[in-house]
Amino acid sequence: MHSTTQAATPIREPFDQDKGEQDRIYAKVTLRLISFLFIGYVFAFIDRTNVGFAKLGMQAELGFSEAVFGLGAGIFFVSYFLLEVPSNIMLGRFGARRWIARILITWGLLSAATLLVKTPTQFYAVRFLLGGAEAGFFPGVMLYLTQWYPAERRSRVITLFMAAIPVGSLLGGVVSGWILQHFASSSLMAAWQWLFLLEGVPAALVGVIALWYLDDGIDQARWLSPAEKQMLKAHVASDGNQAMTHSVAQAMRSPLVWLLAFVNFAYLAGVTLMFWMPSMLRDAGVKSTVTIGWMVAAPFALAVVGMLALGRTSDRLRERRWHTAIPGLISVLGVALMPFAMGDANLLLMVSLLAVTGNVVANALYWNLPTALLSGPAALVGIAFINAFGQMAGFLGPTVFGKLFTVTGSATTGLYLLAAMLALGSLAVLVIPRRLVNR
Helix, strand or coil: CCCCCCCCCCCCCCCCCCHHHHHHHHHHHHHHHHHHHHHHHHHHHHHHHCHHHHHHHHHHHHCCCHHHHHHHHHHHHHHHHHHHHHHHHHHHHHCHHHHHHHHHHHHHHHHHHHHHCCCHHHHHHHHHHHHHHHCCHHHHHHHHHHCCCCHHHHHHHHHHHHCHHHHHHHHHHHHHHHHHHHCCCCCCCCHHHHHHHHHHHHHHHHHHHHHHHCCCCHHHCCCCCHHHHHHHHHHHHHHHCCCECCCHHHHHHCHHHHHHHHHHHHHHHHHHHHHHHHHHHHHCCCCCHHHHHHHHHHHHHHHHHHHHHHHHHHHHHCCCHHHHHHHHHHHHHHHHHHHHHCCCHHHHHHHHHHHHHHHHHHHHHHCHHHHHHECHHHHHHHHHHHHHHHHHHHHHHHHHHHHHHHHHCCCHHHHHHHHHHHHHHHHHHCCCCHHHHCC
């Protein structure tokens, strides 16, 4: 696949406004769009990973083995994978407003429905349906952002949006720990059931709000003046001339698209840690669920700072590859050291700062690569395919990790396998030609 122009060519300003006025308009767009999408993604990550906290109670109450739990946690990503591309196509057909609202409403209700689970089969079924409901939200937002921002401004807004991952995990850890402790003596439902209810319903409410708050595109935004709309559309149109605008079929045959899919797969394998961190900390001697919540949240608080700082330097220097690879390699170091820290909760927290923070930051900065390479029809399906392929790591990671844990009686083998995968993904980033993404 070849770029239609030289990617390193400076972008000419397509609208006659000074830089300060352009910054004001983009700040207005960011405040309106990113703040709302951020809230939605916070709930997405809470509802995707809160099963790790629910495990502290539901595993004992329902008699689930580590293998059953691992398969249930991971099967979410099978339906996510299967419906990712169709969902993005539906977003293109029905518009971002209605489709993003549909996604939020259905996944919120299904997450809450997890409180009804009694058997492994029911657990698998509700997690499978939850993955299908959420499919398309993330790639849909990535596609949506390419319709509002040119590549030169996209790193900052992507990292702002993806800061929802560490913020969601931070809030999810603290709030989940509090819910489990506060409702431990409830006679109405078990604490883990309250967890799913109280963290699932808000997502559905955000979906209802999305129906009137979001706009399908620049032309539909009544909160923008005609001059502001003209400037935004001119910048996006100018940027599109520098991205790869080949057909969907050509995009799917591109080695670069498959390479990007593999990198995404490797980084998303790191999600496995989020399902087992609460129980690993408990096994290391931490008894309070509130304390576990704060300890799980700590790496994500650090990740917010790292993401926002590197997002700015990535845009300022117009450098994308090393900004992704270096945090990924830091994650490799942390994961590789985790087996040596299993008996000491404080030491386990220290290495998890490297493992989780590095992975979350790398995953955020990574999305500058596919959004810089693809536009038009190639972006519609290509971005969804890349994300869908990566989500298979969300299934294979917890499933394989759970089986290895059950067979060996420890997390060591699974952690070394995870470190190797993260290392391959981080090194693969550097194979991408810098002239195609450093713009």
